Amino acid sequence: MKSLLIVAGAALLAASPQDRKPNIIVIVGDDLGCADLGAYGGKEIPTPNLDSLATNGVRFTNGYVSCPVCSPTRAGLMTGRYQQRFGHEFNPGPVNAAEETFGLPLKETTLPERLKGLGYATGMVGKWHLGYKPEFHPLKRGFDSYFGFLGGAHSYQKPGKDILRGTEPVDEKEYLTDAFAREAAAFIDGAREKPFFLYLTFNAVHLPMEAPEARREKFASIANPKRRTYAAMLTAMDDGVGRVLARLREHKLEEQTLVVFIADNGGPTPANTSRNDPFRGTKGQVYDGGTHVPFLAQWKGKLPAGKSYDAPVIALDLHPTAVAAAGGPPPEKLDGVNLLPYLTGEKSGPPHEALFWRFGAQAAARMGDWKLVLQQGKTELYNLSEDIGEKSDLAAAKPEKLKELQAAYAKWDSELAEPLWGGRGRKKK
Numbered sequence: 001m002k003s004l005l006i007v008a009g010a011a012l013l014a015a016s017p018q019d020r021k022p023n024i025i026v027i028v029g030d031d032l033g034c035a036d037l038g039a040y041g042g043k044e045i046p047t048p049n050l051d052s053l054a055t056n057g058v059r060f061t062n063g064y065v066s067c068p069v070c071s072p073t074r075a076g077l078m079t080g081r082y083q084q085r086f087g088h089e090f091n092p093g094p095v096n097a098a099e100e101t102f103g104l105p106l107k108e109t110t111l112p113e114r115l116k117g118l119g120y121a122t123g124m125v126g127k128w129h130l131g132y133k134p135e136f137h138p139l140k141r142g143f144d145s146y147f148g149f150l151g152g153a154h155s156y157q158k159p160g161k162d163i164l165r166g167t168e169p170v171d172e173k174e175y176l177t178d179a180f181a182r183e184a185a186a187f188i189d190g191a192r193e194k195p196f197f198l199y200l201t202f203n204a205v206h207l208p209m210e211a212p213e214a215r216r217e218k219f220a221s222i223a224n225p226k227r228r229t230y231a232a233m234l235t236a237m238d239d240g241v242g243r244v245l246a247r248l249r250e251h252k253l254e255e256q257t258l259v260v261f262i263a264d265n266g267g268p269t270p271a272n273t274s275r276n277d278p279f280r281g282t283k284g285q286v287y288d289g290g291t292h293v294p295f296l297a298q299w300k301g302k303l304p305a306g307k308s309y310d311a312p313v314i315a316l317d318l319h320p321t322a323v324a325a326a327g328g329p330p331p332e333k334l335d336g337v338n339l340l341p342y343l344t345g346e347k348s349g350p351p352h353e354a355l356f357w358r359f360g361a362q363a364a365a366r367m368g369d370w371k372l373v374l375q376q377g378k379t380e381l382y383n384l385s386e387d388i389g390e391k392s393d394l395a396a397a398k399p400e401k402l403k404e405l406q407a408a409y410a411k412w413d414s415e416l417a418e419p420l421w422g423g424r425g426r427k428k429k
Contacts, residue, residue, distance in 0.1 A: 021195040023257040024322045030206040033267030033274030045231045049242035053296040056305050062312040063295025071129045073264045078110045080319025080336040090422025095132045099421035103131025111319045112142030118326045121191040125183045126201030147183040156210040177204045181240030185247040192251050204237040227273040255301045263293040280390040286357045286364040311350040356412045365409040372405035
């Protein structure tokens with residue numbers, strides 16, 4: 001018996017690092033325009049580190065989020081479920097104005113909770129926006145460590161004393177985007193001996209428009225001062241992503257780490273000069289300009305390099321994909337789909353038959369190339385393969401296709417909950 005234990009122990013010690021579960025890093029940008037990244041055709045603002053995820057991995061050309069604003073998208077990402085199923089349909093407003101009920105419902109299982117159960121160290125750095133009360137704090141929702149702020153927006157230049165390390169305020173003095181990159185790299189340093197999950201949620205490039213002058217000076221050729229600041233803010237985030245990727249390389253963890261980057265919604269162009277073209281609309285709208293976002297994934301040696309994946313996918317997919325990568329059983333009752341077999345070629349066809357959106361009085365559904373848009377009492381239909389900018393309404397010309405999407409949307413809508421807060425413009429069922 002003793003000799004068997006010795007042999008078993010020796011086998012464990014001899015196991016190669018590649019045999020362990022992969023690390024998982026999900027990075028979220030805030031209010032970022034799809035067309036501002038080089039990987040999606042942007043020319044004005046260099047984003048070499050984010051672009052490297054596309055070069056070394058997969059660039060999704062039809063990547064969506066489940067809401068055109070921040071908090072609901074994050075609720076969907078964390079749970080893998082359409083957030084309207086549990087009433088998290090709207091943003092809450094600032095802490096002093098948020099309704100008492102605001103927070104990701106405690107009955108919902110989060111991604112870090114699942115990964116923690118699979119033996120992962122879990123850490124979060126950045127913007128939370130899923131509850132202000134103690135019971136909704138990241139440390140109560142599956143994370144071992146937390147550094148960031150709980151609200152929806154924050155100063156970059158003067159972070160102040162409401163940045164939290166765990167539950168304790170710290171007097172952060174570094175430019176906030178750089179501070180988040182610093183803390184993310186430090187988490188990797190401390191957690192690298194076991195599989196880890198890092199949720200890095202930059203608030204760049206969300207308002208307020210603030211950037212160090214040295215970074216702004218690099219874009220002196222941009223005449224619009226707001227756009228110049230936006231460029232500086234985006235390059236700061238790109239530098240931060242580069243810092244994380246460099247730390248993985250330093251610890252020889254690149255081939256053991258699935259890295260995903262996504263934005264939380266389309267850019268609010270008038271507010272921060274973000275570019276959503278060629279899509280119509282902005283943050284807050286269910287046109288593609290509000291929900292079609294940058295979506296990149298790298299896992300060297302596991303996912304193909306330089307691949308463009310064209311089937312529609314959604315941020316809800318990150319939850320089951322991460323659980324599958326970690327070797328966990330497929331979670332039940334999720335709307336997201338494990339994307340890994342589609343990306344490796346094990347499965348063909350689209351991961352989703354349809355994608356849906358409901359944001360108060362606005363709603364949308366996408367089935368194949370067809371998209372239904374409901375807003376302001378008007379019903380619209382677009383063929384995105386021919387009209388990516390949603391300019392030519394075909395509702396009158398394609399009545400059968402319109403009925404098909406309306407029926408699919410109506411079925412999905414019948415399964416949803418009423419909003420727990422907010423709800424301006426939302427009609428009760």
